[in-house]
Amino acid sequence: MDVxxxxIAIMRTGEPRSARVEWRAPWGQQxxxxxGSAGFQVILQGTSWLLPPTGPPVPLxxxxxxxxxxxxxxxxxDSPSTPVAEPQCDPAEIGDLFVSDSIAGTGPATVLLCGGYRLDPARTHPLLRDLPxxxxxPAGPGLPAELRAAVDLLxxxxxxxxxxxxxxxxxxLDMLLLFILRAWFTAEHGRCEVTGWAAALADPDVSAALDAMHRDPAHPWSVAELGARAGLSRAAFARRFAALVGQPPLAYLTWWRLSTxxxxxxxxxxxxxxxxxxxGYGSEYAFANAFKREYGLAPGKYRRAASAPPQA
Structure with a gap:
């Protein structure tokens, strides 16, 4: 089991997309x-600058x-002073599974590997909501070897x-997403002050309870039983879980069951x-009622809507 x-399995929809683009200076791209998506950029060759909406440019x-x-x-x-052009390479709009292209001027080359993952905005897991x-x-000794290997292979x-x-x-692409998040949470665990889901995953007591819920969502878990898994009293466990995860244990369990x-x-x-x-529902009727409360649709209608082809 791996929380x-x-x-990722719950959040991801459809297939991811990727593109290898060689940019020749001068270039600037919006x-x-x-x-409803998440994207990545990897600098395969050369240098560039990230120009965030707020804050100073970041050298890469x-x-x-x-x-x-x-x-x-x-x-x-290629430089903070280069004018930024209208979008030409939007990771979320790449039509093919992967493409390779060359764009812009005739100067020094920067090669970027960009990509996008389609996510279900209706089921955003709080773990992802906590991310910046x-x-x-950054490249260097601190970058995990498995992440570097996935980047090179991709x-x-x-x-x-x-x-x-x-x-x-x-x-x-699936490996890359997991390795990126693993690297981030591992780095967060090493900080002096960790909050949110990074703290929940680092806490051995709370993570033991999360492990149990994810491993067997059908089990009729009680707060007392989850607390015993965590090695805590019922009250102490409930307080710690809610403080780190952001909701009571059984509320999270219900959300996870219905997301699954x-x-x-x-x-x-x-x-x-x-x-x-x-x-974890003893009857189809009880499940259907709980599902409709959460999603606003009966399970059958939800399945038909999810399988319907997109409108032209």
Whole structure:
């Protein structure tokens, strides 16, 4: 079981997209806001600058990784003084699974690997809501080896695809997202003052209870039983869990059960009775009522809406 992997599985919809773009100076590019998505930029070669909506420009060098978990807009350029052009490479709007292109002037080259993940805005997990506007993981000894390896493999596969590239790129994009978040939370755990979900994952007592809920959401968990898993009294556990996670244990359990049910409805054709049992409801009727309260739709209507082709 892995809470982080579970969260990504619930949030992700559709297939991710990626592009390897060679920018020749002078260049400046606006990347617009893309609600319901998360994007990344990796500097494969050369240098560039991140131009955030607020705050000073940030210098970037080869190997740096940027992650934008909330889909907010930003700009990048070869220099803070270069004018920024209208969007040409929006990670959220890349039509193909992966593309490779060359854009802009004739000066020194900067090669960026950009990409986007489509997320379900209706089921934003609080773990992701806690993340900052942008995560910057600088190149160097502190960058985890597995993240560097995923970047190198993904960049090479997108630039010169070989047999089976579609499957390889999809797997690498999933790995990259997990490695980015793992690196961020690992770095956060090492700080003196950690709050929110970073603190919840670092707390052995609360993480033990989260592990139990994610491992077996169908179990009829009580606060007392979860507290026993955490090695705490019922009251002490409830206080600590709510302080770190942001909601009481059983409220989070209900939210997680119904989020899991939503994914099963979208991605499988399992009957409602089986899904109800998998997420801890003793009857299809009880499950349907709880699901409708959470989503505003009956499970059957939700499944039909999720499977309907998009409107032209």
């Amino acid at each position: 982080l992997s579970d969260v 990347f617009p806001s893309a609600p 060098s080869a190997g740096d990784v940027l992650f934008f978990p909330h889909g907010h807009g930003y700009a990048m350029a 506007e942008v995560i910057h993981l 960049g090479a596969e997108v630039h010169r695809p070989k047999l089976g590239a579609g499957s390889v790129v999809l797997a690498l 049910a939503g994914r099963l409805l979208r991605e499988t054709d399992a009957p409602l009775s089986r899904i109800a049992g998998q997420v």
